[in-house]
Amino acid sequence: MKIKELIEFEKEIADLFEAGKIPYPIHLSGGNEEQLIKIFKKIKSRDYVFSTHRSHYHYLLKGGSPKKLKKMIMGGKSICINDPKLNFFSSAIVAGCPTIAVGVAWALKRKKSKRHVFCLVGDGVEDEGHFYEAVRYVDGHNLPCTFIIEDNNRSVETPKKVRYGKTEIKWPKCVKRYHYKCNFPHVGTGNFVDFSGIKTGYKWM
Numbered sequence: 001m002k003i004k005e006l007i008e009f010e011k012e013i014a015d016l017f018e019a020g021k022i023p024y025p026i027h028l029s030g031g032n033e034e035q036l037i038k039i040f041k042k043i044k045s046r047d048y049v050f051s052t053h054r055s056h057y058h059y060l061l062k063g064g065s066p067k068k069l070k071k072m073i074m075g076g077k078s079i080c081i082n083d084p085k086l087n088f089f090s091s092a093i094v095a096g097c098p099t100i101a102v103g104v105a106w107a108l109k110r111k112k113s114k115r116h117v118f119c120l121v122g123d124g125v126e127d128e129g130h131f132y133e134a135v136r137y138v139d140g141h142n143l144p145c146t147f148i149i150e151d152n153n154r155s156v157e158t159p160k161k162v163r164y165g166k167t168e169i170k171w172p173k174c175v176k177r178y179h180y181k182c183n184f185p186h187v188g189t190g191n192f193v194d195f196s197g198i199k200t201g202y203k204w205m
Contacts, residue, residue, distance in 0.1 A: 001060050003033040009066055010056060013073055014184070024076035029057040030183030032150060036061055037164075039148060039178075043118055048104050050097035050119040051090035053079040056122055084172045095125045098134035098147065105138060105145035117145040124155025127163060139172040147175045152182040 010028050017026055040061040043049060050056040058102035059081050060071055072081055091097045102121035108115050115119075125131045126149065138145045153159045160168070171177075 001037075003037065005066075006033050006037075006060060007056055009060065010184075013056070013070070014133040015080065016074075021072060022078075024078060025074065026078040028184035029054055031152070032178070032180040032182070033057070035178045035180060039118075044116070046087070046115050048087040048101070048117045049089070049191060050101040050117070051081070051093070052097070052120060052122055052125075053089070053090070053092045055079075055081045055090040058090070059083065059086075059088055062086050063146075064088065095121070095128035095130040097121070098131050101145055101147075102134045102137050102143065105143035106141070108144055109141075112134075113144075115144065117143075118148060119145060120148045120150060122155065123149055123151040123153060123160060125149070126169065127155065132169075135171060135175055138174045143174075145174060147171075149175065149177040151177050151179045153179075158166075171187070 010030055013022070013026065014028055016022050029187070036057050036135070040058075045063060049058060049062050054080070056069065056073075059068060063086055064081075064083060067202070068083075069081065071187070081090050081092075082088065089097065091100075098119055098121065101117050105117040108117065118199070120132075121131065133146075135147060137143070155163060
């Protein structure tokens with residue numbers, strides 16, 4: 001999909017939510033179209049993708065049908081999009097997928113498969129022990145798994161400096177990171193000011 005198509009899809013979902021047509025939790029993507037398109041060009045159709053509560057763009061770029069995705073969202077599955085036919089899985093649980101991704105990668109290695117596992121997570125997942133253990137296992141056993149941190153410097157609207165100070169863990173090569181400014185913050189009403197005094201303005205939700 002092209003950048004315009006991705007943006008138009010999320011805009012439609014946002015409009016439906018604002019109109020009260022979606023009475024369920026949703027998490028929208030936005031601001032990271034270019035980065036994700038570049039990433040997914042390296043992901044083959046046979047590869048596995050594990051995602052988060054914010055998975056609309058991931059699903060579409062993995063080859064998912066916009067019509068099918070919209071139906072899932074309208075049915076209350078925005079934060080848990082799964083499609084086994086596409087080897088695409090997501091979880092609304094923070095750090096819910098990294099350990100599962102490791103298990104799939106381990107099985108692929110045992111089968112001597114050429115498939116690869118990609119696990120996309122937010123920077124908030126870096127705060128979770130499950131992620132650390134998953135990364136350590138993949139790196140230690142040289143498993144066919146890559147973790148991609150989508151770093152928008154927000155976890156429940158709290159920037160990293162507030163969460164854990166100045167120090168950042170230097171992850172091994174199985175972990176990649178890209179930075180972006182998210183168009184749709186997690187929660188709130190009107191204009192929100194977080195603990196660091198950084199203002200993020202949005203009017204929907």
